[in-house]
Amino acid sequence: MQQNCDRQVGSALTETIILSIAMVPLFFAIPMIGKLADIRQTGEQAARYGSWEATVNTRGSGAATIERTEERFFKSQNSAIASIAQDLPEHSLWGNDRAQSTGYRGDTDVRIDLDASAARAWQYDFTGQPAGAIIGEQAGRVGKLLDGIGSNDWSIESNALVRSGVEIEVKANNWLREDACSASQNAGCLSVSSVIMADSWGAGSESQAKNRVKSLVPASALEPVGDMMAIVGEFPIFKEMKGLKGALGHVDMGVLPDYAKGE
Incomplete structure (x- = not known):
């Protein structure tokens, strides 16, 4: 044992x-x-x-x-x-x-x-993604087309998918x-x-967003005409025309949907 x-x-x-x-x-x-x-x-x-x-x-x-x-x-x-x-x-x-x-x-x-x-x-490699490259190119073309309307500034980057690394x-x-x-x-x-989307095509400021919206409203091209008619409204007989100043193509940036409004 x-x-x-x-x-x-x-x-x-x-x-x-x-x-x-x-x-x-x-x-x-x-x-x-x-x-x-x-x-x-x-x-x-x-x-x-x-x-x-x-x-x-x-x-x-x-x-x-x-x-x-x-x-x-x-x-x-x-x-x-x-x-x-x-x-x-x-x-x-x-x-x-x-x-x-x-x-x-x-x-x-x-x-x-x-x-x-x-x-x-x-490395800007949108071209490595066929679907993304096509969408980016088309968005860039539309942006250039809209840039020529009034004071609009779309500034869309057609190749904004960025790859970085170490x-x-x-x-x-x-x-x-x-x-x-x-x-x-x-x-x-x-x-x-x-990988990140460096340019999300979002507006960089309130004024840029406003100008982008105005470019989609045909009546905004008549804004100078409305402003001129508003000057005529300074005469008492045409006072109703004062309201035309900035009315054609007007964009209200203070409008919010119901769910976003405070109680």
Whole structure:
């Protein structure tokens, strides 16, 4: 009976030693997995930021956006956001200029190759979507046609589907080997994209919306005539004509549907 107990104790100790040899290194991999997940999430945020910038910047001004994207997402996350270029240290969690770790921590340390990584410039790729390209082209033609009516301003962008993204290269370590996807002999290449409609064809201001509506009302072409007749209304005998000022083609921007009116 005593001999069986001794065998069980020895067996449990052996299993513990073998399990420890296999599991202890995995504990050092947990920070590596966490850093890789953080890099992925940061890449998604950077891609969304780049796409959003296309909604507030004119086409062809993407160079500054690329610089800001690299500064705000791949440099020190504790730095204040500024409107001018800054010489910032790299990211404190997976930047390349951190102190070199040793032992298992050094074997699993994750760093990105910032020189090989980059934010992508805006790509206007409506043409890659056949249905969207056709709709965009037709809307652009209609907008140009309506632009010639009075003081109207449609300003419709026929190709406004913008794709932005980042390319991130993770350096190799003892656990992450070099991959053929990288020309810089890094361990992996992470590509993240975001797509947004930069111009939703909505009016940029109340006056633009008003002018757009007026261009769809034929009577608005007679507005100058009505204004001239209103001048004649200054004479008492024609006072009824005063009401013609701005009446032809008038657009009431204060009208709301019943469900939008206050109680």
